[in-house]
Amino acid sequence: MTLGAGRGHLHGSYGLALDNVMSLDVVTADGRLLTANASENEDLFWGLRGSGGNLGIVISLEYCLYELGPVLGGATFYPVERTKELLHFFRDWAPTIPDELVIQGFALTLTDVGPVLGIEACYNGEIAEGERLLKPLRSQGRIRNQTFSGI
Numbered sequence: 001m002t003l004g005a006g007r008g009h010l011h012g013s014y015g016l017a018l019d020n021v022m023s024l025d026v027v028t029a030d031g032r033l034l035t036a037n038a039s040e041n042e043d044l045f046w047g048l049r050g051s052g053g054n055l056g057i058v059i060s061l062e063y064c065l066y067e068l069g070p071v072l073g074g075a076t077f078y079p080v081e082r083t084k085e086l087l088h089f090f091r092d093w094a095p096t097i098p099d100e101l102v103i104q105g106f107a108l109t110l111t112d113v114g115p116v117l118g119i120e121a122c123y124n125g126e127i128a129e130g131e132r133l134l135k136p137l138r139s140q141g142r143i144r145n146q147t148f149s150g151i
Contacts, residue, residue: 002061003048009073009122012099013066018049020064026056037062072130073122076137080107080115086140090119093136100124101133 006017023037036045047055101123109115123130
């Protein structure tokens, strides 16, 4: 995930996984074991973060970590027939949300429903504020919500 950029549910708050790599240990094609970071093998460090591979085999990664507070997340599913309407809503709504709320759209088939459009959300902040921010999304005639929250 990291070597391909590492887009996760908290990237709005903390950046991509590759933005948070502090150091990598890599075995090169000629069998050397190298450490790459901001002060050692800098070009390799730059190349490995987001290259997706072909520069060696990464055997360990060191990340910058963050203390995480409450998180509200899950997915909301809609009838696939409403895709055009929902994508218009999504286009207009997305620019109004803060970085702490990451949203992604997708299509899949639910075994008990059939084809659906899904919008996945993850809010990194106070649960009540996340509920307020997600209210417009949830008011769009959904089939089902699957939500989790926690600290």
